[in-house]
Amino acid sequence: MSNKSPLATILKIETNSPFPDEIHYKIQFKGCPLNCIWCNSPALKSKKIEIVPNETICVHCMACVSDCPTTGIINLNNQIHIQSNYCIGCMSCVEICPRGALKPIGKKVSIISLLNQLLPKKPSNDQNKKKLQVTLSGGEILSQSTFILALLKQLKEHFFFTICETTGYAKPDDFKKLLSYTDLLHFSLAHYNSQKHFEMTGVSNEIILRNLSTALYTHKNITICIPIVQMVNDDLEDAKKFADLLTRLGANRIKVKYFKKCGFETYLPLLPSDITTSQAHQKILTYIETLKKEGLEYSF
Ligand code: SF4
Ligand code: SF4
Secondary structure (H helix, E strand, O other), rough: OOOOOOEEEEEEEEEOOOOOOOOEEEEEOOOOOOOOOOOOOOHHOOOOOEEOOOOOOOOOOOOHHOOOOOOOOEEEEEEEEOOOOOOOOOOHHHOOOOOEEEEEEOOEEHHHHHHHHHHOOOOOOOOHHHOOOOEEEOOOOHHHHHHHHHHHHHHHOOOOOOEEOOOOOOOOOHHHHHHHHOOOOEEOOOOOOHHHHHHOOOOOOHHHHHHHHHHHHHHOOOEEEEEEEOOOOOOEEEEEEHHHHHHHHHHOOOEEEEEEEOOOHHHHHOOOOOOOHHHHHHHHHHHHHHHHHHHOOOOO
């Protein structure tokens, strides 16, 4: 692989291997063009590495300010202040801080560095016999499409089982390439109605449905994930309309995630607090039953 191979920004890599004969990694990529009202992962929104200062241990020496090659960090009334628009993520401030008061959120990775982390170290090691699985998650992974597609190609060459999580909000050509390298697709669909989809996520659903339709036509292993948000798309009428659309497109497997409250409550100031957990639980079970009655299989 050439030295010019692309870089991406990730939040973290987790290892979760519930079965003894497999190793499962999950890589969370930063960057998402959607503004979902239930999102509780603001660190995934920006593709950039963000610097978070800890004022309680900062001694205001301003070494970071002097060392910054841009005006990414400035002295404002003897307090440090991050100007993320100017920050280029060089990490000089993080490295020079004598107190460790600056924490980077995210890091840059190359395909080679990721493969070095994911592949078993020694060929003779027992780990080498284990099945390798990796989930690429976000954010929206295709917001870093050049990297993601190149990484997936490498992962398949190394015999990984690949799982991709997407909102489907991507260029159709990139999306088709993603499908060709993906063994299992988790496709999140917020709403069947374009205007409502826009209200929930900041984008309409035309391109998303086009990509979903392509996925269902060409790819057998797909789970559609519906984020059900209280008072937004949690009516049984919504379940029926979701089922109508999904069965028409050829989907057969769904899962749901229920959000009683949104991560950022200010986005939804009208949320009621009078629904109890058991009421919400019952409602969601009925919702799932409605989807199942229409022929959709429920996946946990
Ligand atoms: S990461 Fe680099 S550009 Fe950003 S604030 Fe720190 S020194 Fe400045
Ligand atoms: S270098 Fe560290 S301790 Fe000094 S002002 Fe910057 S954040 Fe504070």
